[in-house]
Amino acid sequence: MKSYNKQDFPVSEIRRFLEPGPIVLVSSKHRGRTNIMTMGWHMVMEFSPALIGCLISSGNHSHSMIRDSGECVINIPELPMAATAAKIGNCSGADNDKFKKFKLTAQDSAEVGAPLIRECYANLECRLRDDALIDRYNVFIFEVIKAHAPARPKYPKTIHYYGEGMFMVSGRSLNLRRYFRPGML
Numbered sequence: 001m002k003s004y005n006k007q008d009f010p011v012s013e014i015r016r017f018l019e020p021g022p023i024v025l026v027s028s029k030h031r032g033r034t035n036i037m038t039m040g041w042h043m044v045m046e047f048s049p050a051l052i053g054c055l056i057s058s059g060n061h062s063h064s065m066i067r068d069s070g071e072c073v074i075n076i077p078e079l080p081m082a083a084t085a086a087k088i089g090n091c092s093g094a095d096n097d098k099f100k101k102f103k104l105t106a107q108d109s110a111e112v113g114a115p116l117i118r119e120c121y122a123n124l125e126c127r128l129r130d131d132a133l134i135d136r137y138n139v140f141i142f143e144v145i146k147a148h149a150p151a152r153p154k155y156p157k158t159i160h161y162y163g164e165g166m167f168m169v170s171g172r173s174l175n176l177r178r179y180f181r182p183g184m185l
Ligand SMILES: Cc1cc2nc3c(=O)[nH]c(=O)nc-3n(C[C@H](O)[C@H](O)[C@H](O)COP(=O)(O)O)c2cc1C
Pocket: 023, 035, 036, 037, 038, 039, 040, 041, 042, 055, 056, 057, 058, 059, 060, 061, 062, 063, 085, 086, 087, 088, 089, 090, 091, 092, 093, 094, 161
């Protein structure tokens, strides 16, 4: 095993190690207007019902749109959309129609009013399940009520954010199923 020469590390920068799954594009619709924001801070909370916790800052235009409509779609982009995702996360829907600005296709969802982004690899239609943590932490707990994804590729080339404008792209897959107890898979 490798040994590391470690130094004191600023706790305010630990996101670099823990930044979770892929960045996603959250699409919403409220009072006839659509919007998109980029989001990296999310976590899976339960298999069934399929629950996801998402941090959506109150400074974002999307915050009130999603809170008031109680719905959104979590869209998972692949590598070719990386620059678009960065740009979407650096402008506000208060003064931009982001679908138009970034030439993305707003497709009707099956179960929610928010449109899904056709150009993304997968789309998770979400309903706000619990708002108890919104005021305190800006954390929205959603239930995914419908999901759309292609059969292939099974493991998409997702984009992950380190912070400081730096991204990682998912690459190698490892099959370690042999180490898993059946109930843990
Ligand atoms: C890579 C990346 C990740 C981001 N992750 C989050 C996040 O997890 N939560 C959040 O509230 N904002 C996040 N943002 C910032 C929002 O996407 C940004 O404030 C956006 O402009 C909000 O759009 P809106 O005002 O139209 O809702 C992220 C931005 C980028 C570029």
